[in-house]
Amino acid sequence: IKKIAVFTSGGDAPGMNAAVRAVVRTASYHNLEAFGIYRGYEGMIDGRIKPIAARDVGNIIQRGGTILKTARSMRFKTPEGRKQAYENLKEAGIDALVAIGGDGTFTGAQVFSQEYNIPIVGLPGTIDNDIYGTDYTIGFDTAINTAIEAVDKIRDTADSHSRLFFVEVMGRHSGYIALHTGIGSGAGCIFLPEYDTPLDELVDVLKKANDRDKMFNMVIVAEGNRSGNAMEIANRLNEKYDGYESKVTILGHMQRGGAPSCRDRVLASRLGYHAIEVLLKGESNVALGIINDELCLTPFQEAISQAKKPKSSMLEMARILSM
Numbered sequence: 001i002k003k004i005a006v007f008t009s010g011g012d013a014p015g016m017n018a019a020v021r022a023v024v025r026t027a028s029y030h031n032l033e034a035f036g037i038y039r040g041y042e043g044m045i046d047g048r049i050k051p052i053a054a055r056d057v058g059n060i061i062q063r064g065g066t067i068l069k070t071a072r073s074m075r076f077k078t079p080e081g082r083k084q085a086y087e088n089l090k091e092a093g094i095d096a097l098v099a100i101g102g103d104g105t106f107t108g109a110q111v112f113s114q115e116y117n118i119p120i121v122g123l124p125g126t127i128d129n130d131i132y133g134t135d136y137t138i139g140f141d142t143a144i145n146t147a148i149e150a151v152d153k154i155r156d157t158a159d160s161h162s163r164l165f166f167v168e169v170m171g172r173h174s175g176y177i178a179l180h181t182g183i184g185s186g187a188g189c190i191f192l193p194e195y196d197t198p199l200d201e202l203v204d205v206l207k208k209a210n211d212r213d214k215m216f217n218m219v220i221v222a223e224g225n226r227s228g229n230a231m232e233i234a235n236r237l238n239e240k241y242d243g244y245e246s247k248v249t250i251l252g253h254m255q256r257g258g259a260p261s262c263r264d265r266v267l268a269s270r271l272g273y274h275a276i277e278v279l280l281k282g283e284s285n286v287a288l289g290i291i292n293d294e295l296c297l298t299p300f301q302e303a304i305s306q307a308k309k310p311k312s313s314m315l316e317m318a319r320i321l322s323m
């Protein structure tokens with residue numbers, strides 16, 4: 001391997017830049033030429049492949065988003081698009097790839113690696129933490145810290161006005177952000193996509209809170225919650241039971257931005273460093289992760305076919321702690 005290219009794809013996540021920096025600097029240490037592909041698979045098809053030197057990645061470890069930009073590419077889902085991408089890589093002399101992204105990015109990498117002979121390693125970069133083969137994904141820690149900071153602020157208003165607040169957090173079909181934000185902010189109730197939380201359970205929490213003169217409550221709802229989003233639950237509560245007037249806040253994209261937490265920077269640095277190390281050892285078509293503080297390699301096929309979900313015991317614990 002002489003020339004490697006790195007790209008970010010799918011949703012941006014804080015810490016992606018720290019990963020890019022680690023990939024480029026480790027490549028440079030091993031005398032490899034590094035290239036950045038701008039705008040993910042879309043840029044691969046358009047030939048946006050540029051050399052990127054160790055000094056080019058200075059002053060980015062602390063920045064959110066991705067300096068390489070990202071995209072969702074429909075064209076890469078077609079054989080013609082992937083053929084064009086491969087031809088561009090060959091023309092630039094690229095002989096290995098580091099893909100930073102989520103499930104979709106790994107699926108694209110898996111499909112590509114079956115059609116063309118080019119080693120690829122994947123780094124889990126998504127705030128959702130929904131990737132199998134790693135305890136945490138790059139960006140998750142920052143996102144939950146952003147979310148609890150916001151919930152803490154809303155709590156001040158909830159407390160002052162004795163109000164019930166529903167806060168909807170991101171995560172798509174995954175409940176990790178909601179579970180951690182709920183526990184970390186001491187929410188009264190948490191709604192996740194993976195487990196059912198009946199409305200009656202929320203009513204029970206509210207009644208008990210009322211009995212002990214707690215006049216405000218925070219409820220965290222995952223955007224992909226199976227029984228409806230925050231607005232829908234708030235409306236159902238209002239229709240079914242009198243006296244529970246509530247406010248709804250949707251945190252939205254603020255959860256994806258901002259400077260990465262130290263934990264995300266360290267995770268991204270470790271994974272970016274190991275991406276080059278494992279490519280040089282001849283590994284390919286694997287996703288890298290850290291499990292129990294150890295580097296872990298998972299074939300793309302396994303990483304994309306296995307589901308990862310929050311432990312039900314954590315939700316049970318949250319219920320007990322909110323009493």
Ligand code: ATP
Pocket residue numbers: 009010011012041042071072073074075076077078101102103104105106107108109111125126127128
């Ligand atoms: P996030 O979890 O943050 O959304 P992601 O990596 O899952 O990140 P996607 O948009 O799902 O984001 O996937 C990124 C890109 O991977 C897609 O836009 C597409 O170009 C490529 N991709 C996804 N699935 C496939 C597939 N089956 N075949 C080829 N390419 C794919």
